[in-house]
Amino acid sequence: MDGWLEVHDSTEQTINRLLETLLTSGVVDGLLVPLRTPDGRNAVPTLVRDPALLERAAPLAPVLPVNGATVLGRITATGAPGRVGAVLRNCELRTAVELSKVQQVLLDDVLLIGMDCLGAYGVEDYARLVEEGLDAVTPALMAAREGGVEPLPGYAFRPACTMCERPIPGVGESYAPHIAIGLLGVPNDERLWVSLRDEELGEALGLEPAEEPAGRIEAVRALVAARTAERDRRFAAFHERVHDASSLLAEFATCILCQNCMRVCPICYCKECIFRTDVFDHPSARYWDWAARKGGVRLPSDTLLFHVTRMLHMAHACVGCGMCSDACPSGIPVADIFRTVGRAVQARFGYVPGRDPAEEMVIATFREDELRELGER
Amino acid sequence: MVGWSGGRVVNVVAASAAAAALAATTLTTRPPDHPTTRPPDHSTTRPPNHSTTQPPDHPTTIGLFLCTCHGALEGTLDFPALVATGKRMRGVAYVERLEAACEETGLAAIERAVAEGDLNRVVVAGCSPHLYADRFEALMARLNLPPRLLARANIREGAAWAHIADPAAATAVARGVLEMAVAGLRETPYHPFNPRPQETVARRVLVLGGGLAGMTAALTLADLGVECDLVEREPQLGGNLHDIHHTLEGLDTQTLLASLVERVRQAERVHVWTEAELVGWSGVRGNFAARIRVNDEVRSERYGALIVATGAEEATTTEYLYGQHPRVVTQRELERMIAGGRRQEAGGKMWASCFLPLDSCRSVVMIQCVGSRDETRPYCSRVCCAQAVKNALALKRLDPTIEVSILFRDVRTLGTQELYYRQARRAGVRFLRYEPPAKPVVEADGDRLRVTVHDTLYDETVTLEADLLALSTGIAPREDSNRALAAMVGVMLDEDGFFAEAHPKLRPTDLARPGIFLCGLAYGPRFVTESIAQARAAALRAALTVTRPGEPRRDVATVEADLCSFCGLCVAACPYGARVLDEEERVARVLDSLCQGCGVCVAVCPNGASRQPAFEPVQALALVDAALIE
Amino acid sequence: MTDFEPRIVAFLCNWCTYTASDLAGTSRIQYPPNVRIIRLMCSGQLDPIYVAKAVLEGADGVLIGGCHPGDCHYQSGNYKARRRVAIIHQVLEQLGFDPDRVWLRWISASEGQYFADTVTEMVAALKEKGPSPFRRQWSV
Numbered sequence A: 001m002d003g004w005l006e007v008h009d010s011t012e013q014t015i016n017r018l019l020e021t022l023l024t025s026g027v028v029d030g031l032l033v034p035l036r037t038p039d040g041r042n043a044v045p046t047l048v049r050d051p052a053l054l055e056r057a058a059p060l061a062p063v064l065p066v067n068g069a070t071v072l073g074r075i076t077a078t079g080a081p082g083r084v085g086a087v088l089r090n091c092e093l094r095t096a097v098e099l100s101k102v103q104q105v106l107l108d109d110v111l112l113i114g115m116d117c118l119g120a121y122g123v124e125d126y127a128r129l130v131e132e133g134l135d136a137v138t139p140a141l142m143a144a145r146e147g148g149v150e151p152l153p154g155y156a157f158r159p160a161c162t163m164c165e166r167p168i169p170g171v172g173e174s175y176a177p178h179i180a181i182g183l184l185g186v187p188n189d190e191r192l193w194v195s196l197r198d199e200e201l202g203e204a205l206g207l208e209p210a211e212e213p214a215g216r217i218e219a220v221r222a223l224v225a226a227r228t229a230e231r232d233r234r235f236a237a238f239h240e241r242v243h244d245a246s247s248l249l250a251e252f253a254t255c256i257l258c259q260n261c262m263r264v265c266p267i268c269y270c271k272e273c274i275f276r277t278d279v280f281d282h283p284s285a286r287y288w289d290w291a292a293r294k295g296g297v298r299l300p301s302d303t304l305l306f307h308v309t310r311m312l313h314m315a316h317a318c319v320g321c322g323m324c325s326d327a328c329p330s331g332i333p334v335a336d337i338f339r340t341v342g343r344a345v346q347a348r349f350g351y352v353p354g355r356d357p358a359e360e361m362v363i364a365t366f367r368e369d370e371l372r373e374l375g376e377r
Numbered sequence B: 001m002v003g004w005s006g007g008r009v010v011n012v013v014a015a016s017a018a019a020a021a022l023a024a025t026t027l028t029t030r031p032p033d034h035p036t037t038r039p040p041d042h043s044t045t046r047p048p049n050h051s052t053t054q055p056p057d058h059p060t061t062i063g064l065f066l067c068t069c070h071g072a073l074e075g076t077l078d079f080p081a082l083v084a085t086g087k088r089m090r091g092v093a094y095v096e097r098l099e100a101a102c103e104e105t106g107l108a109a110i111e112r113a114v115a116e117g118d119l120n121r122v123v124v125a126g127c128s129p130h131l132y133a134d135r136f137e138a139l140m141a142r143l144n145l146p147p148r149l150l151a152r153a154n155i156r157e158g159a160a161w162a163h164i165a166d167p168a169a170a171t172a173v174a175r176g177v178l179e180m181a182v183a184g185l186r187e188t189p190y191h192p193f194n195p196r197p198q199e200t201v202a203r204r205v206l207v208l209g210g211g212l213a214g215m216t217a218a219l220t221l222a223d224l225g226v227e228c229d230l231v232e233r234e235p236q237l238g239g240n241l242h243d244i245h246h247t248l249e250g251l252d253t254q255t256l257l258a259s260l261v262e263r264v265r266q267a268e269r270v271h272v273w274t275e276a277e278l279v280g281w282s283g284v285r286g287n288f289a290a291r292i293r294v295n296d297e298v299r300s301e302r303y304g305a306l307i308v309a310t311g312a313e314e315a316t317t318t319e320y321l322y323g324q325h326p327r328v329v330t331q332r333e334l335e336r337m338i339a340g341g342r343r344q345e346a347g348g349k350m351w352a353s354c355f356l357p358l359d360s361c362r363s364v365v366m367i368q369c370v371g372s373r374d375e376t377r378p379y380c381s382r383v384c385c386a387q388a389v390k391n392a393l394a395l396k397r398l399d400p401t402i403e404v405s406i407l408f409r410d411v412r413t414l415g416t417q418e419l420y421y422r423q424a425r426r427a428g429v430r431f432l433r434y435e436p437p438a439k440p441v442v443e444a445d446g447d448r449l450r451v452t453v454h455d456t457l458y459d460e461t462v463t464l465e466a467d468l469l470a471l472s473t474g475i476a477p478r479e480d481s482n483r484a485l486a487a488m489v490g491v492m493l494d495e496d497g498f499f500a501e502a503h504p505k506l507r508p509t510d511l512a513r514p515g516i517f518l519c520g521l522a523y524g525p526r527f528v529t530e531s532i533a534q535a536r537a538a539a540l541r542a543a544l545t546v547t548r549p550g551e552p553r554r555d556v557a558t559v560e561a562d563l564c565s566f567c568g569l570c571v572a573a574c575p576y577g578a579r580v581l582d583e584e585e586r587v588a589r590v591l592d593s594l595c596q597g598c599g600v601c602v603a604v605c606p607n608g609a610s611r612q613p614a615f616e617p618v619q620a621l622a623l624v625d626a627a628l629i630e
Numbered sequence C: 001m002t003d004f005e006p007r008i009v010a011f012l013c014n015w016c017t018y019t020a021s022d023l024a025g026t027s028r029i030q031y032p033p034n035v036r037i038i039r040l041m042c043s044g045q046l047d048p049i050y051v052a053k054a055v056l057e058g059a060d061g062v063l064i065g066g067c068h069p070g071d072c073h074y075q076s077g078n079y080k081a082r083r084r085v086a087i088i089h090q091v092l093e094q095l096g097f098d099p100d101r102v103w104l105r106w107i108s109a110s111e112g113q114y115f116a117d118t119v120t121e122m123v124a125a126l127k128e129k130g131p132s133p134f135r136r137q138w139s140v
């Protein structure tokens, strides 16, 4: 069911009131939603049970300190005692879908709440922006009415956001959450465009059924087109930079093997990465063997093996959330690399991460009639 | 509301997720004993995440035995050079050239060298590992070494013969093969020989109770390759399911029942005994001894595990004129009448006990929590509210003009079922709430009934005229027989008379006694779907109990529990259904008897939580390294 | 590049291609001495990290041998291996590494000659390509 939700006071307050209704009416027993930290310089996913806390809810704050799906896993995977309503950005929603396929998130008792993503800043940038007394939300909403999604002057969105071609929940190859809140191409200071999976909820929320306005459809199309172009530009730039072994080594020359990219990557869901187990706990003599064979060995060892293995393990499911790039202390464009590689792997199997929880993970299954060109002379 | 169901109690969630995981497993019908018999492995499982470097008191001492194959390889391979290179390899403590490693003299020479040189790993370089495997395995057993500490270096088919025309090349390849064999062995963790006493586990499970839960458990066991006896004391299978005609969600339970009974009767591994009874029980997990009376004859049988699925029954009451007035019935009787009414509509015969034609009913009143949640039965029967709503909706479907009122204490329809409750509201079912001690008052009014209730929702006293009064009497444990059974098998009952769970959060299907598992109504009020889920979870645990501790086999895959993230990829990938997810412990498990040792689960597991003791990732990577030595 | 001898790391399924390599030896069918064989129980046992390791450590080629489609000793391991190889190819290609250095071949137990031919063919192809760019590379 699609329709309008009347805005009272401000857009954010309207959304917060909707959340409050869900919580107080017992539709959900808890909410996972970003709350402003007491100092205001960050907005962090919080499991809220007391509706009074929703006063601090900042569903529109353009910052992404952690991937919300990872924390959603924490509060659901081993059995939630109640239903949770999870407010997620679209990349987080994709992540939740992927993680549900590997039992790291249990979607059974989750009410997914998505909204148009108007871009996000890095944590540092966001804090600076707040310190400077800037309001990032109002101008973003204002621009969105006309279909624009732009960063504040002097600021830039996270690189992953600039190339995110699926920012709108339920649109294109995005999974439709139970509640999708539309801000783009609609008068979001007067009313919000809301899509629901369940009719019942519409009554409860006081939705006024309507056809999707043409302006919104056009704004979404234009945003997706612009993002897709930027994505392809970045893919091409990567290939420009990296085309053989030496340029590949150059790409990772500044890697300090801190493994931050793996730790923050939601798709690297392993309890402990293989690179942190006994398998890579080499006895000293082994380094000497390598040095003898190759003339020398870079230490710590296995830098490229780490990245390539990570690609082999998870690129098929890379959702393009960009947490990896955000976390890299050396400024390596990890997300650009993984998205480029991931895209190729995904295309080979027609797999779209985050599209549908029922879609089977690429690596665990097979089809007899596929890939016939492989294995034959 | 697609994709999410409401808040269920935790232990039900756990069990149903295990069942879902189990259902996702591809279950094969391949017999557990595959023709490829392998000699026993005496290695112990190694703790996760420990370093593979040698403990100081167990230095790697590899014995390298180069076989000339009765001199046949000497024409191609430069043995003196190979001996010399072998001696230089790290970890190699001893090198010997043999005429025929596979013959008595050769085997004896190896045995002597290992004993004298205190060697703990053996490389036999010679023919293909496909030959004489049994002899070398037997040798390792005599040496008190686990078979995986033996490596076969194929320098005959793989080097001497493949490059017979170029002795220098052949020798180089042979050297490479030796490097790899030694490198792989060097990485194989050493474990002191620790012969495990051979446990003899009875690979058979007893399922007590042939209701929905018992039948589901039996079929799941059969799918997992485990033999079971299904013991039912009544002449027919099915239990309470006979009286449930559909569930709130519209599941057709009678079709389910018929198909279950048929599948149980046909399943080769399920042996059904009706009008049978457990009369004796002793022993421990893996090795229980049971006596079962069937037709005045007592059979004895050994079991590895027991599943208790003895169910419960509808409670009776003397309240509200039940048994005194013909128009006062229980919900179950009403359900039967509705089903009978349908049958009559369809031209069939009336249900035998359907003494009251439904079409004379214009007004139906239902009272909830009769006898439940009071002093005698303080627990909520859970299914009653759903059953009432279900029957109310069914009445409305038969004839929308029938007036239906439900007098409830609070509607406990759980989770998604709340939706049906709202649907009932919309269909015009009236809900009135009473609060004890002010219970509804029922009086006979000739052929009809008069029900007076104080509705606390509107704070008014309402009098309803009823043609029919249906009482939700709830579920009561089969207390006497439960008590006898509990005493016999040595488990506890809870204060309500149901079987007590071991630990409500961690192991919702285990009884306090190892090897005894529980499912269905025996455990407390459960919906049909919950009983199914629990039965599957119990069957999984029972199957693990009877398959795990058998003779350890070298090729069987294992799981490093500390590393396993419960992702289920290995479960999806295993072609034999030998992998299952254990929801309680959140790890993948291997059903040893089904595992064929293909290693697919190892390759699919990203971080090496899934392993094969004979081919661990460190070994594989060491082999790659060695393969690149120039 | 006449004196360049490529080094191939081969991962062979125990039941098919490894047996074929044995057969080649028993029949004295000669093939170039450039291959080092790692025996797997099943091609489906091939962990992609093994291939990544071989490639980055400087193997000039990687050969993966399994049973023909439909003939897997373990029902479907080869189909899973095929998917894995497709992923490996995509990843290597995107990173600017020639995916055609990683070969997958279905070679049954009786195809000793085909095994030898495959190695011969692969050695020739790799000689054409030259040494792996990761050969003796210390900074990977």
Ligand SMILES: Cc1cc2nc3c(=O)[nH]c(=O)nc-3n(C[C@H](O)[C@H](O)[C@H](O)COP(=O)(O)OP(=O)(O)OC[C@H]3O[C@@H](n4cnc5c(N)ncnc54)[C@H](O)[C@@H]3O)c2cc1C
Residues within 6 Å of the ligand: B208, B209, B210, B211, B212, B213, B214, B231, B232, B233, B234, B237, B238, B239, B240, B241, B244, B246, B247, B248, B276, B277, B278, B309, B310, B311, B312, B313, B314, B315, B332, B383, B384, B386, B387, B390, B474, B475, B476, B478, B481, B485, B519, B520, B521, B522, B526, B527, B528, B529, B531
């Ligand atoms: C009154 C009532 C109403 C219900 N309404 C609903 C509903 O509306 N919706 C819903 O989803 N679920 C409902 N249920 C629950 C549902 O019936 C059960 O979840 C399901 O049938 C599982 O039952 P079971 O196999 O555990 O036990 P049972 O059906 O009780 O089966 C147990 C079997 O074990 C046998 N047995 C008992 N003791 C022994 C012994 N010592 N030795 C050998 N055999 C023995 C019994 O004869 C019986 O055949 C209701 C249950 C009751 C009692």
Ligand code: SF4
Residues within 6 Å of the ligand: A262, A267, A268, A269, A270, A272, A273, A274, A275, A309, A310, A313, A314, B606, B607
């Ligand atoms: S790189 Fe692989 S092993 Fe490491 S965390 Fe990611 S998926 Fe797991």
Ligand code: SF4
Residues within 6 Å of the ligand: A160, A261, A264, A265, A266, A267, A268, A317, A318, A319, A320, A321, A322, A323, A324, A325, A334, A335, A338, A339
């Ligand atoms: S690789 Fe980077 S962009 Fe891709 S899912 Fe992981 S963190 Fe997100």
Ligand code: SF4
Residues within 6 Å of the ligand: A254, A255, A256, A257, A258, A259, A260, A261, A262, A324, A327, A328, A329, A330, A331, A332, A334
């Ligand atoms: S976060 Fe950056 S520096 Fe750290 S391992 Fe990843 S790429 Fe290397």
Ligand code: SF4
Residues within 6 Å of the ligand: B559, B563, B564, B565, B566, B567, B568, B569, B570, B571, B587, B588, B604, B605, B606, B607, B608, B609, B610
């Ligand atoms: S694939 Fe590995 S991590 Fe996943 S469930 Fe299996 S053993 Fe555990």
Ligand code: SF4
Residues within 6 Å of the ligand: B556, B557, B573, B574, B575, B576, B577, B578, B579, B590, B594, B595, B596, B597, B598, B599, B600, B601, B602
């Ligand atoms: S080795 Fe793994 S995948 Fe193969 S049968 Fe055993 S459990 Fe299944």
